[in-house]
Amino acid sequence: MANADSTPRELPDPSALAASGRRVFDIEASALQAVAARLDGAFSEACRLAYHCTGRVVCTGMGKSGHVARKIAATLASTGTPAFYMHPGEAGHGDLGMVTDADLVLAVSYSGESDEILMLLPVLKRQGNVLLAMTGRPQSTLARAADVHLDISVPEEACPLHLAPTSSTTASMAMGDALAVALLEARGFTADDFARSHPAGALGRRLLLHISDVMHTGDDIPRVGPDASLGEALLEMSRKRLGVTAVVDADSRLLGLFTDGDLRRTLGDRRVDVYATTIGEVMTRDPVTIGSEALAVEAARLMETRKINALVVLDDSQRVVGALNVHDLFRARVV
Known part of the structure; x- marks a missing residue:
């Protein structure tokens, strides 16, 4: 029960309070x-x-x-x-x-x-x-x-x-x-075992969430053929809103990549005609990619290390099966 005298006692000086805490x-x-x-x-x-x-x-x-x-x-x-x-x-x-x-x-x-x-x-x-x-x-x-x-x-x-x-x-x-x-x-x-009992926590998301859980698939993947014009590629990037488009062959195998950054560099050359230039001429060959079975946190680490904002996802046959950008990882609370 509280002391009947409700008058507050004078608080000791800060050094005395700190000393009391250290004693504990x-x-x-x-x-x-x-x-x-x-x-x-x-x-x-x-x-x-x-x-x-x-x-x-x-x-x-x-x-x-x-x-x-x-x-x-x-x-x-x-x-x-x-x-x-x-x-x-x-x-x-x-x-x-x-x-x-x-x-x-x-x-x-x-x-x-x-x-x-x-x-x-x-x-x-x-x-x-x-x-x-x-x-x-x-x-x-x-x-x-x-x-x-x-x-x-x-x-x-x-x-x-x-x-x-x-x-x-x-x-x-x-x-x-x-x-x-x-x-x-x-x-x-193991840490994986711990994550399985903490699926809602940050560790669970880091260790359990795979690329396949957050990537865009099917018609949501931005992709064009190598003979598409730069203008057509820009329309595809605009529609899919990932800041990137994959350049693929008839079997969906990756040939290259074109990103917002590539666009800025390409348009810096005033001789480029967006309607006459094919995407195959200006794409980045051998781009950074990731597999669908990788952890989402690996994609975040890869983007940070390579200073990129988007990735295409490949299967074992180098076919494009997905795409994602850094905003997808933010939404999944991986970063």
């Missing part, structure tokens, strides 16, 4: 070092049990430990270990039905005496669930009931009142991250 970092850094020094066979066994779990890792905890457990579940799930968070209070009123006998339960409680979690232990034991416990008290009820106990005790909380969970929650989250990363490495989890 120092205390929590020391806490993490203390926990890291205790990583031993229990941690390895916890990893082994989670690795061989044929179900999911069910993370649970109350209060601040519940927030930590929720974050651990999210990190595990996104790095190759199926997991979800279960509120221990709701579990006692039906949500325990989400837990199967193939699941492993990870319970987080710094005291190791959270009533809501202890209430679940007989049911979990009867069902045969493996129980991992994260506590700050190795002799607590939860720690003694667990198949594996991970000691997250810290020398002190960063809270000057020694009341608010600070160092202890940081240590808990670090332990969860350590588990997730150790399992990630053990599974050989």
Whole structure:
């Protein structure tokens, strides 16, 4: 409850505030070092049990430990270990039905005496669930009931009142991250695997979106034959609005390319007749191209490196199957 005196206290000077912040970092850094020094066979066994779990890792905890457990579940799930968070209070009123006998339960409680979690232990034991416990008290009820106990005790909380969970929650989250990363490495989890569970994120777009997903195809591809006049090529470029046209033979194999940049250079020569000059005379031969199975991010990198704004897409037989420009990559949020 707030202090009855609503008169705001005078804020300390900026240097005192910064010093307070640095003190928190120092205390929590020391806490993490203390926990890291205790990583031993229990941690390895916890990893082994989670690795061989044929179900999911069910993370649970109350209060601040519940927030930590929720974050651990999210990190595990996104790095190759199926997991979800279960509120221990709701579990006692039906949500325990989400837990199967193939699941492993990870319970987080710094005291190791959270009533809501202890209430679940007989049911979990009867069902045969493996129980991992994260506590700050190795002799607590939860720690003694667990198949594996991970000691997250810290020398002190960063809270000057020694009341608010600070160092202890940081240590808990670090332990969860350590588990997730150790399992990630053990599974050989790759960036591609990560992207598949993050399709809506920037990494997902970079690693999952292919050229074929963003390129223009069919009648939307700007293309003309080598005997077309420069004027006809300009009309094709204007209609298709990609700033480029492919020059192809009768089998749609690429012969060359003509871009807005080529147009500016060509028109700089006043002797050029746009109606008499064929596109084959002024096109760029052996232009930069890309394959349809390439990632969209590769097209972005290629455009940036070669300082171009558009690409034609070729199949294995050098036939033109698509075209795209930098605006297509912007729309796809690749760049």
